Amino acid sequence: MKGKRWIAVALVCLAGVGIGGCSIFTGAPGDVREESETMGEDGLVVPSASSQETEESSQTKPTKTEPESIPPFPDAERETKAEPMEDGERIVLMTDVHYLARSLTDRGISFQNEIEHGDGKLTHYVWEIVDAAFDEIELLTPDVLIVSGDLTLNGEVKSHEEFAALLDEVERRGISVLVIPGNHDINSRWASSYIGKKREPVQTIDAGGFASIYAQFGYNEASERDPYSLSYTYDLSPSMRLLMLDTCQYSPVSKIGGMIGTETYEWIDRQLEKAREDGVILLPVGHHNLLDQSRVYTEDCTIEHSEELIERLEAENIPLFLSGHLHVQHFMRHEDGRGIYEIVTSSLTTPPCQYGVLEYRDDESFSYYTRQVDMEKWARRHQSTDENLINFNTYSKTALKNIFYNQAYDAMKNSRQEEKGDLFVKLTEEQKKAMAEVYSRMSTAWYAGKGYEAVKGAVEDPGFKMWQEFCYPAVLYEYLEYMTADSVRDYNKLQSE
Incomplete structure (x- = not known):
């Protein structure tokens, strides 16, 4: 059934239908699935090797992509000790x-x-x-x-x-x-x-x-x-x-x-x-x-x-x-x-x-x-003489973008040509780079809770159109479409009603 589902969903994506879920989920960010382990002495555990599994995830629906108004919060002065709360x-x-x-x-x-x-x-x-x-x-x-x-x-x-x-x-x-x-x-x-x-x-x-x-x-x-x-x-x-x-x-x-x-x-x-x-x-x-x-x-x-x-x-x-x-x-x-x-x-x-x-x-x-x-x-x-730390604001954002770029590019590189029923997905080097770039840019902003700052530029990018055309690699495409749908506000500030 999974194979048939993949064929049907992939064909819908390549037919040019817009944003619609079409992925098989491979795990949470930074996580891999667990298998057996060997117990050592004194309750200590020695890990053993394993491999990843895949699971299906739920579909997503697009929503508005304009940021909502969030009340501003003053950030405490970094050089002055804040007063304790009284209430x-x-x-x-x-x-x-x-x-x-x-x-x-x-x-x-x-x-x-x-x-x-x-x-x-x-x-x-x-x-x-x-x-x-x-x-x-x-x-x-x-x-x-x-x-x-x-x-x-x-x-x-x-x-x-x-x-x-x-x-x-x-x-x-x-x-x-x-x-x-x-x-x-x-x-x-x-x-x-x-x-x-x-x-x-x-x-x-x-x-x-x-x-x-x-x-x-x-x-x-x-x-x-x-x-x-x-x-x-x-x-x-x-x-x-x-x-x-x-x-x-x-x-x-x-x-x-x-x-x-x-x-x-x-x-x-x-x-x-x-x-x-x-x-x-x-x-x-x-x-x-x-x-x-x-x-x-x-x-x-x-x-x-x-x-x-x-x-x-x-x-x-x-x-x-x-x-x-x-x-x-x-x-x-x-x-x-x-x-x-x-x-x-x-x-x-x-x-x-x-x-x-x-x-x-x-x-x-x-x-x-x-x-x-x-x-x-x-x-x-x-x-410190470490240039990365001296210029950390620039370095850290660039480093994260590179990591997300590698995630997307490696997924496409490792799946140069895959047969799904009668369907073949084959991407050129230029397409891989363009798709990895837009995925990287959107992921970096979304992780920071500020996807709304990047979503407009992302959806207008030619690389994003390629994701919509191919829906491949599918798990990353579903992740990308969810990020764009979710990027409606600044998630760094919240005040209860």
Whole structure:
């Protein structure tokens, strides 16, 4: 059936029909599918090799492409300490850091290949980005820093230990830190070192190891802990409680997608009831998405059967859910603007390398905005001679565009000629380059939550017309059409109604 479906859909695309879904999905950004792993001693896991699988994804529909008006938010002065909030809590949100221990790479050929043909993370500058970001947030005087999963590149035990040491330095500055795991953090078969030309497997950790390494960043201070997962609650103030949800699947090995087990739902029900009895605000945080933030990446990004969680949260009139995982700056509201909001903060190490600031008031209204890490300022202060860091704003955007260009070009290069029934798709070198360029430009803007700035130029580009003509490679075409349909506003600023 899949083969017949492909033939029919591809023929429709080549017949010149406009934007319409026609792809078979191959996975979430930067992720690959999981198979078996070998358990080592002391709960450590040694990864084994595997291959990707493909799955079908939902179709998308075009919408308007003009940006909507969003109330402006003043960015706090970077040289002046912000005044603490008097009527609520200020929360700094970082996610998908994908930290790699320095000892696990010599920045050689294997490491550079991972960067240049990866999913957009600037892992070769993760140490500088994290250092700069942690320096900056002190001036914001936040009540808490939340790191919502994918703390490490692929769950390397050394990366966890080194990152935890950096979080300890943040707490020594007087900022509380809370973490939850992401799908890359526990029982990962991709934990590796990158030395010279070789990528070698290294040890990862299990759930118990995660809770042990990050004990002082939520787990030892929790008000309540779920015995069936790494979920917990944390009293941020007398009037606000954080519901830190472990949405990951890692037993026996890590999976990309998110799910919450039956026992954990029972624990969540008790926490909702307790918050109501205690008269406190409950703010839920997870790694995976509550809502279908991406119509292309629903299966591996949205929590499986998330309608169960949505129903519980909306029954308690909880207005907001915070997440990451997608690596894209985004937000949306359930039920056509009547239900719960979800804000997805983009990956800290993916350009434009930013984090979120949430000001959540006692009346449960909130303001959210993002701040780009000022790497050029960091380079000046540290007297760096690295031209990429000195000119980071230009470099990082160009680097991301090149990565997305490589993604598209490699997909076409590796599929020079493919037979789909009686249909052959064969692209010239000029067509590949033109199509890869427009895909790269649109992806770079969309990841930053500012696709509306690029969408008009993209759809008028000859390369975009080629995507519409060929709908090939299909998974990238569906991704491109979704980005253009979704680019209607600036996703970096949100104020509750």
